[in-house]
Amino acid sequence: MSITTKASAFRSRGLKSTLGIAFIATGALVLAGCAPAAEPEAEPTAIADYTLTLGTLLPQTGNLAFLGPPEEAGVGFAVSEVNAAAESTGLTIEVEYGDSGNTDNKAYETEAPRILAFDPTAIIGAASSGTSLQFIDQVTGAGVIQFSPANTSDAFTTYDDNGLYFRTAPSDVLQGEVLGNLIAEDGHQTLGMIVLNDSYGTGLAKYVTEAFEAAGGEVVAAPTYNTGDTVFDTQISEVLAADPDAIALITFEEVKTILPSLFGQFPSENLYFVDGNLSNFGDQFPAGSLTGAKGTLPGLTIDSIGEFTAALDAWVAEDGGEPLTEYSYAAESYDAVILLALASLAAGGATEGVDVAAKLQEVSGGSGDGEKCTTYAECADIILSGGVADYDGISGPITFDEVGDPTEASIGIYVYGEDNTYGAI
The missing domain is CATH 3.40.50.2300 (Response regulator)
Incomplete structure (x- = not known):
């Protein structure tokens, strides 16, 4: 069973755990009107070759270490797809993997500075909300995006993060x-x-x-x-x-x-x-x-994203990694990378965290005026043809609000x- 909602007013009434999918609207309004004749579609034009550097601070150790393999696999798989399309987009991603640990072993105390030394556009992690709160100021204070695939604490909704914190997991509300x-x-x-x-x-x-x-x-x-x-x-x-x-x-x-x-x-x-x-x-x-x-x-039920997990398994095997036994937050990690790549393209090939962050809400559909797309290649074509992409991911529609929270999510x-x-x- 998967219950899907647009995140808002669900605190005022109970959600029914009935079979199927339940939607709660937040009051979105779509206005239809007369439109001018469509102009011929522009051909995609690649940006001059450039590299986007990402880091990860995901749990290789600590009390969430079982989430590390699927999350890192989701990141790696997405990077492989972005890099496979580099000839047509101009964008290549390089990743430096790091260990967030937890608030007991404090691996982040040495790992966060190490990853920041690579001058990344964004750091993906941590999985634990409590751990992310230990280094969020260090990351966002350096002008780097912190993008978590698994933080669910409501503390991040109102956190003063300079507009540089995003997550593909919904709040615990x-x-x-x-x-x-x-x-x-x-x-x-x-x-x-x-x-x-x-x-x-x-x-x-x-x-x-x-x-x-x-x-x-x-x-x-x-x-x-x-x-x-x-x-x-x-x-x-x-x-x-x-x-x-x-x-x-x-x-x-x-x-x-x-x-x-x-x-x-x-x-x-x-x-x-x-x-x-x-x-x-x-x-x-x-x-x-x-x-x-x-x-x-x-997230959507693991059973419902079987095509993705099968492709992920195949990529892990081809890459020589250990077979996955868990898939929690793999899709959210994959989507985080795809969204960062699309935001970079939408910003004209930007690699500064502030510039990429400024486009994340737009490419997630949060601006409300994009064209729906479900793969990196499809969305990149829209952007490089002069359009606005609205990426619906493996983990769901996402659709960021102004504070980097997804406004639509599934449980x-x-x-x-x-x-x-x-x-x-």
């Missing part, structure tokens, strides 16, 4: 609404949560609570823990003592340590996961341990099977 309503619609009246104490965890927990309580439920326990913690007995005991109907685990990879203490004490079908920990655990746990557990993940709902892997409902 949406995921919290969907998850809270899902738990209520499954018939649960009381909810316990174990929550990561950072901007991502507490923010998402807030919106889950609001949605669940608006549906008539009660949150009976919500203990927190800090990044780097390895023992969770206190939090688990507090939640189980409250005897909730359901438990939502708003965590990162720490969930692997938490779950064994819940097995046998709490029914798996009443457990709920989020994007920070939704993973194909497989034989890491006994077969059937997670049967019936559900989770949410921003996939998944359920675990006997093999401890998840599939779309």
Whole structure:
């Protein structure tokens, strides 16, 4: 199942987790009128050869390390497509990969300066909102775009980033609404949560609570823990003592340590996961341990983008990389690169972060006057022919607002099977 919305007024009413796709409009108005006769289409003209330098600060280590491979693969795959079209566009991308780590190992403290030394137009990352907040000032203060494929904290919506922060993942306002309503619609009246104490965890927990309580439920326990913690007995005991109907685990990879203490004490079908920990655990746990557990993940369902993931797998194999076992945020990472390339072309071959950022809303469709296109080559042709491109990506329409947030997004709902892997409902 995938629930799609134009991000706004969903806080004022519940989203129904019915099969299909639900749309909520933000009040967009399309005016039709008389148009002059169409002029002959211009031929695409390549810009003089130039290179766009990008960096990444994605989790190669830390409690979101399982997201690193699909995100870096999404970046690499997009770069390969942009470079394959260089003869017709003039644009080539070079990438320097770096490790964001997390707020415990602090890999970003040495990696962010290292990547900035390459004078990139943009840095893609981090995955963790809390980690991104540790170096956003350093990046945007240097006139470099910070573009995250996975940050979901609402803190970024109002952050003073000099107009240089963008993300292809939606704010947790949406995921919290969907998850809270899902738990209520499954018939649960009381909810316990174990929550990561950072901007991502507490923010998402807030919106889950609001949605669940608006549906008539009660949150009976919500203990927190800090990044780097390895023992969770206190939090688990507090939640189980409250005897909730359901438990939502708003965590990162720490969930692997938490779950064994819940097995046998709490029914798996009443457990709920989020994007920070939704993973194909497989034989890491006994077969059937997670049967019936559900989770949410921003983006179109993995099942619905099978053509993309198959092409991504083929590219990874050709590039000599390890086969992917996860695909979370691969599409969002791919789209981030494509949007940066298109914005650079739309800016006349610009490589300065400020100039490229000025075109990102336009090429995403946020200006409202572009021509729809769904591939880099198609969109580049429109731009190089003198038109305005409106890129609809693998992860969704995107459509940035004035602060770099996507105004349209999807939330996939998944359920675990006997093999401890998840599939779309």
